[in-house]
Amino acid sequence: MELKNTVDLMLGTDFKDRFKAEYYQLDNRIAGLQRMLKGYKEGTLEFTPNCSYEILCAQLIYMKFYRDILEARAEIENIEL
Numbered sequence: 001m002e003l004k005n006t007v008d009l010m011l012g013t014d015f016k017d018r019f020k021a022e023y024y025q026l027d028n029r030i031a032g033l034q035r036m037l038k039g040y041k042e043g044t045l046e047f048t049p050n051c052s053y054e055i056l057c058a059q060l061i062y063m064k065f066y067r068d069i070l071e072a073r074a075e076i077e078n079i080e081l
Contacts, residue, residue, distance in 0.1 A: 003028055016079045023070045023081055030067060033060050 001024045009021035037060060039045040040053050049056065074081050 001028065016077075019070070019074065019077075019079055020081060023067070023074065026063060026067050026070065030060065030063050033063065 003025055006021040006024050006028075009017040009024070012018060012021075033056065036045065036049075037053065037056055040049060040056065071081065073079075
């Protein structure tokens with residue numbers, strides 16, 4: 001799901017909708033960072049990052065860990081992602 005498609009969920013009053021938006025936004029950002037890291041490693045980025053590959057890789061690890069926590073919580077709270 002694209003970020004722009006999460007706006008209505010994020011602005012909703014139902015916490016489950018906001019939770020889903022948070023999850024989808026995080027998942028989208030993980031995918032983008034993975035693409036960037038691939039380009040970084042291959043030397044195909046159209047820009048030069050200020051951060052090292054290692055820092056960005058650590059960020060990805062923690063983002064994935066956060067996603068895992070959201071998935072566990074969704075299961076506990078019966079939120080279908």
